Amino acid sequence: MERKVIFFEVQGGSDKGADGYRKDTMPMVDALKERGQDAEVIFFDVTKKDEIFNYVKENGIAYISRINPGNLQHEAEYFDMLRDLCAVGVIGMPHPDAMIGYGSKDVLSKLVSTNLVPDDTFAYYTIEAFKAQFPSALAITERVLKQNRGSTGEGIWRVKLVEPLAEGVTEVPLDAAIKCTEAKDNHVEYWKLGEFMSFCEQYITGQNGMLIDMRFLPRITEGEIRLFMLHDKPVHVVHKKPADSEDAFSATLFSGAQYRYDSPEKWEDLVQNFLTQLPQVTNLLGNYNLPLIWTADFMLDTDDAGNDCYILGEMNCSCVGFTSELTLAHQVAEEILSCIGDIGMISA
Structure with missing residues (x-):
């Protein structure tokens, strides 16, 4: 029995075409079939998780995750299923923990030892750490705060002092006036630092809550x-x-x-x-x-x-689209086949 490449989608969401699929999914399925590799789309449904797992375990050689996180209500259960599939030998594209690692904002704090990220880039997982570090960081230079859960610029703030600090001051006072610009639509708000930091606590609390703090790049x-x-x-x-x-x-x-x-x-x-x-x-x-x-x-x-x-x-990396350049599906199909071949030889 030829094993299939399984594309995971979820029903609903603004990223779907008239046929109910993402517009870049079926071109990849068709491109694989043109090359002799069977493929199909399965819609993840948490109530059918075990059934889906067993089917893919028996019939799948690899899975391709094409679910936008904003459309997924049961992400933890979905990722658990993907981990289990990887554990039984199905090739994950990507592995769920790679999806988390490459897609989270705190990837920046993890890469400060490379030349890709400035070494004054901080991740705040607790309100205490945020309060302890941010006033000192802002004293040195204008900053950008990025929440982990946002998209399209929501919860990404450029933070600038309205008035420069007196010489020798190394920590911004909590009553200092700051100018805050949100990336979502570039609108400007004026705050006192302490009040703005209290506002930002919402980004740190709750599941996957955290803030990235990096210098603003003019x-x-x-x-x-x-x-x-x-x-x-x-x-x-x-x-x-x-x-x-x-x-x-x-x-x-x-x-x-x-x-x-x-x-x-x-x-x-x-x-x-x-x-x-x-x-x-x-x-x-x-x-x-x-x-x-x-x-x-x-x-x-x-x-x-x-x-x-x-x-x-x-x-x-959760679900990067290429709907404006669907001819890329052929290049993607070649890469999928190459990956299956490479990993297949390693595990043989």
């Missing part, structure tokens, strides 16, 4: 650079330029950013540096196989010698 106005990756291969680069306004720093389409698609060759320095760092990145994030389809977002900075350098802002 050259974000020149654009964010997204590497679209298939495993270890850069496919294209998306240059996302924020709207041209004083406070704009968000590179989301919703906030008015402009997108341009380039070949990786146009960003050779960025691409080569990232590929050089990938073995260390893989090691630091748990030594899982790289996700099948994932992205890494960078911002321009200037190093001590005055040269351009690139700072990692975040990575995404």
Whole structure:
């Protein structure tokens, strides 16, 4: 019996076409079938978890997760099932713990030992740690706070002092006035530091709650650079330029950013540096196989010698779409078959 590649989806959500599937799923299924590899789509339903597990265990050679986390009500149960499938030899694309590791905002704090992330990047898992560190970090330079659970810029704040501190002050007073710009739509709010920090406690509490604190990079106005990756291969680069306004720093389409698609060759320095760092990145994030389809977002900075350098802002791998370039499905299918062959030889 030929074993199938199983694509997991979930019913409902704004990412579906008229046929009920994501628009980039069936092109991958069809591309695999054209190459002689059977494939099918299964909708995850927590009430049928055991039935789905047993079917995929018996019939699947690999799974491809194509579920947007925002559409998944039972993520823990879904990830548990994926772990169990990986444990019985089904090839995970990606393994659920790789999905968590590469997709969480705290990936930045885990990679400070690489040259991709500044060493003054902090992760706050408790309110106490946030209160202890953030006023000192803000005293040094303008900051960006990123919540772990947000999307499209929600809960990502650029924080700036309204008035500079007196010379020699190393911690911002809690009654200091600050200017806060949210990436969701670049709107501005003015707060006292202590009150704003109390507001931000909501991002730390609850399941998967935490905040990333990193320095603001003024050259974000020149654009964010997204590497679209298939495993270890850069496919294209998306240059996302924020709207041209004083406070704009968000590179989301919703906030008015402009997108341009380039070949990786146009960003050779960025691409080569990232590929050089990938073995260390893989090691630091748990030594899982790289996700099948994932992205890494960078911002321009200037190093001590005055040269351009690139700072990692975040990575995404839960369900990166390519609906605007569906011909990529053939390249993805080739990568899936290559991965199945490589892992199959290792386990043989």
